[in-house]
Amino acid sequence: MSNYFEIKNLKVNYKTFEGTKNVLDIDNLIIKKGMSYGLVGESGAGKTVLALTILKLLATPPGEIVSGEILLEGENLVIMPENKIRDIRGNKIAMIFQDPMSTLNPVYTIGQQIINVIIKNQNVSKKRALPIAIEMLGKVNLPDADNAMKKYPHQLSGGQRQRVIIAMALSCGAEFFIADEPTRNLDVTIQAGILKLIKELQNELNVTILFIANNLGLVSVACDEIGILKNGKIIESGKTRDVIDNPIEEYTKILLESVTKEKIGNREKENNNKLILEVELLKKYFPIKDGFFQKTVAWIKAVDGIELKIRKGEVLGIVGESGCGKSTLVNTILNLHRPTSGEVLFNGKNMFKMSQKELRKTRKNIQIVFQDPFWSLNPRLLVKDIIGEPLKVHENLNYEKYLEKVKKLMTMVGLPEEGVFRYPHEFSGGERQRIAISRALSVKPELVVLDEPTSSIDVISQERILKLLEKLRKELELTYILISHDLSVVHSMSDKIIVMYLGKIVEIGSADDIFVNPKHPYTIALFNAIPKLTTNKIDELFTLEGSVPSAINLPSGCRFQTRCPEKFKLCKEKSPEMQHVDSEHYASCHLLNMDIVQK
Amino acid sequence: MSYNNLIVNTIRPRIRELKISLHLLNRNYLTRFALLIVGLLVAIALLAPLIVPYPEQIMNENNPEEKLMAPSAEHLFGTDELGRDIFSRVLYGTRISMRTALLAVGLAIIIGVPLGAIAGASGGIVDELLMRFTDLFLSFPPLLLAITIAAFMGPNLTNAMIAIAITWWPWYARLMRGQAVSIKERPFVKAAEAIGTPHIKIVFMHIIPNCISPIIVQASMDIGGVILTIASLSFLGLGAQPPLPEWGLMISTSRTYFMNAWWYSVFPGLFIFMTVLVFNLLGDGLREVLDPKTRKL
Numbered sequence: 104m105s106n107y108f109e110i111k112n113l114k115v116n117y118k119t120f121e122g123t124k125n126v127l128d129i130d131n132l133i134i135k136k137g138m139s140y141g142l143v144g145e146s147g148a149g150k151t152v153l154a155l156t157i158l159k160l161l162a163t164p165p166g167e168i169v170s171g172e173i174l175l176e177g178e179n180l181v182i183m184p185e186n187k188i189r190d191i192r193g194n195k196i197a198m199i200f201q202d203p204m205s206t207l208n209p210v211y212t213i214g215q216q217i218i219n220v221i222i223k224n225q226n227v228s229k230k231r232a233l234p235i236a237i238e239m240l241g242k243v244n245l246p247d248a249d250n251a252m253k254k255y256p257h258q259l260s261g262g263q264r265q266r267v268i269i270a271m272a273l274s275c276g277a278e279f280f281i282a283d284e285p286t287r288n289l290d291v292t293i294q295a296g297i298l299k300l301i302k303e304l305q306n307e308l309n310v311t312i313l314f315i316a317n318n319l320g321l322v323s324v325a326c327d328e329i330g331i332l333k334n335g336k337i338i339e340s341g342k343t344r345d346v347i348d349n350p351i352e353e354y355t356k357i358l359l360e361s362v363t364k365e366k367i368g369n370r371e372k373e374n375n376n377k378l379i380l381e382v383e384l385l386k387k388y389f390p391i392k393d394g395f396f397q398k399t400v401a402w403i404k405a406v407d408g409i410e411l412k413i414r415k416g417e418v419l420g421i422v423g424e425s426g427c428g429k430s431t432l433v434n435t436i437l438n439l440h441r442p443t444s445g446e447v448l449f450n451g452k453n454m455f456k457m458s459q460k461e462l463r464k465t466r467k468n469i470q471i472v473f474q475d476p477f478w479s480l481n482p483r484l485l486v487k488d489i490i491g492e493p494l495k496v497h498e499n500l501n502y503e504k505y506l507e508k509v510k511k512l513m514t515m516v517g518l519p520e521e522g523v524f525r526y527p528h529e530f531s532g533g534e535r536q537r538i539a540i541s542r543a544l545s546v547k548p549e550l551v552v553l554d555e556p557t558s559s560i561d562v563i564s565q566e567r568i569l570k571l572l573e574k575l576r577k578e579l580e581l582t583y584i585l586i587s588h589d590l591s592v593v594h595s596m597s598d599k600i601i602v603m604y605l606g607k608i609v610e611i612g613s614a615d616d617i618f619v620n621p622k623h624p625y626t627i628a629l630f631n632a633i634p635k636l637t638t639n640k641i642d643e644l645f646t647l648e649g650s651v652p653s654a655i656n657l658p659s660g661c662r663f664q665t666r667c668p669e670k671f672k673l674c675k676e677k678s679p680e681m682q683h684v685d686s687e688h689y690a691s692c693h694l695l696n697m698d699i700v701q702k
Numbered sequence: 703m704s705y706n707n708l709i710v711n712t713i714r715p716r717i718r719e720l721k722i723s724l725h726l727l728n729r730n731y732l733t734r735f736a737l738l739i740v741g742l743l744v745a746i747a748l749l750a751p752l753i754v755p756y757p758e759q760i761m762n763e764n765n766p767e768e769k770l771m772a773p774s775a776e777h778l779f780g781t782d783e784l785g786r787d788i789f790s791r792v793l794y795g796t797r798i799s800m801r802t803a804l805l806a807v808g809l810a811i812i813i814g815v816p817l818g819a820i821a822g823a824s825g826g827i828v829d830e831l832l833m834r835f836t837d838l839f840l841s842f843p844p845l846l847l848a849i850t851i852a853a854f855m856g857p858n859l860t861n862a863m864i865a866i867a868i869t870w871w872p873w874y875a876r877l878m879r880g881q882a883v884s885i886k887e888r889p890f891v892k893a894a895e896a897i898g899t900p901h902i903k904i905v906f907m908h909i910i911p912n913c914i915s916p917i918i919v920q921a922s923m924d925i926g927g928v929i930l931t932i933a934s935l936s937f938l939g940l941g942a943q944p945p946l947p948e949w950g951l952m953i954s955t956s957r958t959y960f961m962n963a964w965w966y967s968v969f970p971g972l973f974i975f976m977t978v979l980v981f982n983l984l985g986d987g988l989r990e991v992l993d994p995k996t997r998k999l
């Protein structure tokens with residue numbers, strides 16, 4: 104078989120304020136027709152630059168293709184004239200971006216957009232285009248295609264949007280797909296579906312795929328061959344299994360380890376410390392207002408009756424898909440939102456009944472680290488003022504002492520102390536996250552809430568941040584609430600795990616109970632949707648139908664009923680109670696209630 | 703570390719940022735041109751008394767030869783009906799226009815920005831009240847308000863400036879409020895709340911500094927607009943009064959002599975046109991550069 108796609112000696116430079124930087128230096132990369140090639144690397148490795156270069160979408164300047172060839176069916180894309188490349192870009196090669204919203208036009212319905220593409224590319228009338236469009240949407244397994252055609256992009260979920268993009272590309276006759284982290288913003292259950300779809304396209308339509316990701320697990324499941332990209336160079340490549348089973352480079356081994364996270368926090372089972380936080384029947388409803396008088400017409404039940412207890416020194420993990428109310432829960436606990444009802448006791452004192460002054464003092468003891476390290480630091484302040492903000496509010500220090508303390512905090516999280524005189528944008532995502540952590544720790548809090556602390560940074564920095572967090576927990580006797588949609592992250596750190604679905608806890612138990620012996624169908628689905636290195640065939644991945652229903656019109660009976668693979672008659676009628684599984688392990692599913700099952 | 707070092711260390715990153723900004727501003731030809739001219743205008747404004755060839759008020763009423771002379775090597779822009787050197791007067795006019803515009807815009811910012819920030823950051827009833835109050839001011843036609851103020855307080859440059867500031871601040875309040883509403887949802891503001899930073903400090907430390915870019919851009923564009931408005935008010939007799947060498951006033955006076963002394967109205971007009979243009983160009987350039995998210999490249 105001849106080489107369908109090939110890159111030879113490609114060098115790309117970036118001109119920056121500091122000077123010219125080589126960002127891509129690829130000797131050789133070959134993809135055969137109908138194969139899938141996975142490219143893995145941490146952020147900044149040059150993955151997106153490569154995708155843009157292939158499509159000649161790289162902004163020049165600051166980018167510059169210094170030398171090399173990119174061959175598609177023997178034709179060199181680098182020297183191809185712009186009008187010809189535009190044809191190829193629209194037809195033969197299709198790009199699937201991380202954020203599908205940026206590719207779709209928000210003011211037209213899905214149907215209008217896909218029909219337009221078909222009319223343009225296949226030269227058919229509007230009438231003939233309609234059934235083709237529906238067929239295409241069927242091909243990408245978009246449920247209820249007829250209905251979806253009438254919707255606007257924002258009315259679809261992230262996974263559905265990604266499917267629409269793929270359908271549009273297919274109707275242009277695309278044969279070569281470049282997928283740049285297409286599942287990065289998606290939940291695991293939905294990610295599994297997209298991975299399966301991509302694999303299906305490859306097998307059934309003989310499409311060639313270049314799959315770019317920062318997670319080796321993902322790529323290993325979806326691709327025939329993989330390459331490891333580091334600092335713009337491919338340092339190792341080969342058949343997927345070969346690379347995974349016998350990695351040569353040290354860096355590859357690190358990447359492999361990052362997928363198979365071992366348990367970081369292994370500590371004594373019994374913890375009889377005092378209760379630090381008790382949450383009782385906490386509810387947070389957001390009003391939906393409509394009409395001229397802004398009357399409340401409905402409620403979003405983001406958090407709907409949560410109970411939990413944390414002891415000093417524990418790590419409580421919270422998992423669940425996007426929109427299940429994880430952030431709302433912790434924001435309400437922290438009193439950043441007014442609660443609708445319920446109580447939160449911190450060290451035995453009711454936080455919602457405190458005076459402003461008392462509350463400010465208590466807040467000092469509960470700190471939060473946010474997900475997005477770009478916007479969690481004020482871009483206009485120097486790092487010394489960011490880390491020192493809590494010190495300024497709560498402690499009266501003279502400037503010398505203040506600076507000394509800030510520098511100590513900076514070194515504590517593994518950053519150079521001169522860094523305090525820099526702006527946040529001069530740091531990478533992982534480093535910014537460290538800054539956010541040191542700010543949170545500067546006032547010696549007792550409880551730290553980590554809201555997706557590692558979701559927006561690459562796997563390698565992720566690993567380091569988690570280790571740092573564990574080290575700090577031991578040193579400073581901290582208690583953590585760790586939120587993540589990544590089960591492996593939660594498992595590696597937590598003592599106890601809560602699984603949330605649509606504002607409610609569906610399962611709660613020790614980390615090992617949940618990991619080894621999950622009981623609730625939702626928890627099981629979450630686990631089986633994660634691509635692991637041992638996953639040989641993509642069919643082993645579990646997908647959940649549909650997406651999380653809206654928190655406004657909750658399903659009747661069990662909330663998970665609309666997607667549950669085990670659902671039976673009663674599930675629609677009656678909402679399940681929390682059932683005791685063993686020791687501290689509870690789950691809310693009718694299946695666990697033997698009396699009901701036998702009936 | 704010595705105290706000196708501290709200051710150096712704190713200032714250095716700011717200078718570095720400024721350098722990058724200037725570098726980026728410089729990359730765009732139009733902006734570079736605007737920057738150059740604005741620099742020149744500022745220099746003229748500051749140094750006017752030192753560089754003008756003739757004192758701006760010197761008159762040669764007794765010497766009819768000197769009146770309404772066409773541009774020459776001696777009088778670059780010619781002379782006016784009283785024999786004054788128009789070149790000198792236009793340069794002085796730069797000083798007057800720039801100072802008045804800066805003061806007017808500055809005043810508008812000082813009133814508008816904190817009000818808008820507090821409205822946006824507080825939300826609820828405070829927001830509602832403050833914004834309705836601003837709407838009240840927005841509903842006055844600017845010229846009418848200026849005329850009213852001039853009518854009550856007497857027409858002069860200071861009153862014109864006050865009138866302009868009064869009609870202009872609501873725009874800043876609105877702009878600021880819009881920004882504040884979005885900035886206050888940013889995690890770093892939430893983080894500050896979680897830390898327990900007092901409300902007013904959040905507004906001044908976190909919200910206002912992060913909304914300042916669009917304000918600066920707007921201010922740059924507005925300086926042009928304000929200069930134009932001042933000129934119009936003076937032209938209508940509601941602003942600067944003779945013998946002040948204000949551009950609008952000069953054009954107003956020149957109307958009588960338009961048929962035989964084109965230079966009299968053209969040169970002040972040219973300066974108005976150029977000033978408005980370059981401040982707008984500068985505003986455009988600033989808009990691109992000031993966003994910390996896009997600037998890194």
Ligand SMILES: Nc1ncnc2c1ncn2[C@@H]1O[C@H](COP(=O)(O)OP(=O)(O)OP(=O)(O)O)[C@@H](O)[C@H]1O
Binds near residue numbers: 389424429588
């Ligand atoms: N300020 C708000 N106003 C109205 N609705 C909100 C608000 N904040 C959150 N919601 C809604 O509450 C629900 C829960 O949102 P939340 O942000 O807590 O989810 P999450 O589990 O943290 O999701 P993610 O994993 O994406 O961060 C969602 O339906 C969301 O749209």
Ligand code: SF4
Binds near residue numbers: 664694
């Ligand atoms: S109660 Fe029924 S629908 Fe709900 S999780 Fe259990 S089996 Fe599924």
Ligand SMILES: [Mg+2]
Binds near residue numbers: 429430431554
């Ligand atoms: Mg969240």
